[in-house]
Amino acid sequence: MSSSSKATSAEPIDLRSDTVTKPSPAMREAMARAEVGDDVYGEDPTVRRLEEQVAALLGKERGLFVPSGSMANQLAIMGHTRPGDEVVVGEGSHSVWYEVGAGAVLAGVQFAIAGKGGLFDVDALDEAIKPPAFYYPRTSLIAIEDTHNRAGGRVWPITQLRAVTERARARGLASHLDGARLFNACVASGTSPGERAASFDSATVCLSKGLGAPVGSVLTGSVEFITRAHRHRKMLGGGMRQVGILAAAGLYALEHNQARLADDHRNARIFAEELMAARSPHLSVNVAAIDTNIVNVDLDLDAEPVVARARELGLFVGASAQKRIRAVTHLDVDEAAVREAARRLSAATGHA
Ligand SMILES: Cc1ncc(COP(=O)(O)O)c(C=O)c1O
Structure with missing residues (x-):
């Protein structure tokens, strides 16, 4: 797991995509050999x-x-x-x-x-x-x-x-x-x-x-x-x-890395549930529709400014539509990180 998994308040958390992961030392070793x-x-x-x-x-x-x-x-x-x-x-x-x-x-x-x-x-x-x-x-x-x-x-x-x-x-x-x-x-x-x-x-x-x-x-x-x-x-x-x-x-x-995808799916749900529990009036997630590692967050605000504010708070996510943000869990984020990510995204909508 990379250092990005640690959910201290200062560290950035990147949920833009599951493509942002860095090869682990063991994977690099296999590549070198x-x-x-x-x-x-x-x-x-x-x-x-x-x-x-x-x-x-x-x-x-x-x-x-x-x-x-x-x-x-x-x-x-x-x-x-x-x-x-x-x-x-x-x-x-x-x-x-x-x-x-x-x-x-x-x-x-x-x-x-x-x-x-x-x-x-x-x-x-x-x-x-x-x-x-x-x-x-x-x-x-x-x-x-x-x-x-x-x-x-x-x-x-x-x-x-x-x-x-x-x-x-x-x-x-x-x-x-x-x-x-x-x-x-x-x-x-x-x-x-x-x-x-x-x-x-x-x-x-x-x-x-x-x-x-x-x-x-x-x-x-x-x-x-x-x-x-x-x-x-x-x-x-x-x-x-x-x-x-x-x-x-x-x-x-x-x-x-196949079997561990279940962790990503669990973390996606935890992220969505934490977001809903934060009760920001500006966002909603259909938790029941989360099958895997992708979470669509619907907003009543334009997504781009929320994405920009989230980035200032140390959370990277992407706008996938005018009023929608996409967050993706992956092997470089753990449960603590997604809980912290939910807090930051809620705060980025102006809801502390
Ligand atoms: C469903 C689907 N197909 C194809 C691709 C393309 O993959 P690549 O980024 O390697 O071109 C993606 C990338 O996210 C995808 O989500």
Whole structure:
């Protein structure tokens, strides 16, 4: 645990994202010891091990190590669609909000939003799919986020995941699972990554979020799909050399940091409960909607000034909408830190 976990009143607490964690000494040790080779030549044994391990975990034929979750999503979109196609996503999708319009630039696709709030059902999918006609875009892919980030780390009920992906398949769509925080979904629901990914054609996991690695995601799918993604990764300049140093951090994270995600989920709830107990009239949290490590705090004030005031009080959070703040727990904050964070955020709304 880093020094940022200590909740003394002077020390900053960073809840902007679970990506802010620093590699632990043991993870750094594993990175330093990694056996490496030139991965563009396919000669890095540590990368191979990571790709094979994640592919097995997700029940897919092959894996591909990529620098980021965004690249993994884009490779999936490029691999499953043709220019002019439409991709169905839930409201607040990462690919729509945070990937700089890459779907339009790289794959030439547009997005259709299914349902409200991030998760959606079979009826909403049916409504979002365009019927075949020469003047409509071809709806060719469904991309699902589990957990769903902007929805506040919501976990898809596995029956709903299966129903929606099965309907997609029946209607001729490919399906991609954006599992940036899939391990959070697994720990929260008591299901395995393989179970959650089973009905998808491709699935990705991030190592750099709750698992605490400094960088890296793995995209998985059939041999044919990954062969395509491999070419596209090179096209985007994502061929990396002695990258086993980074893959070693991912392997370490998979081994040591999965089960402990339950601590992050518990701390997210404690944070939310403490916030509500502080009774600031300016904020509210739907505690019952906290499935994992993300807490959406709704305000009756503009979020940006509250974020700025919180920073002065030593709490880093982000504004995710005009009147909404997002806080994310992770392995560098403990229970004492989240209790103190709740006190600081309440004070930042002007309520001591
Ligand atoms: C659901 C989801 N997908 C993809 C990503 C992208 O990951 P990266 O920041 O590694 O590009 C994120 C990042 O937070 C995410 O929340």
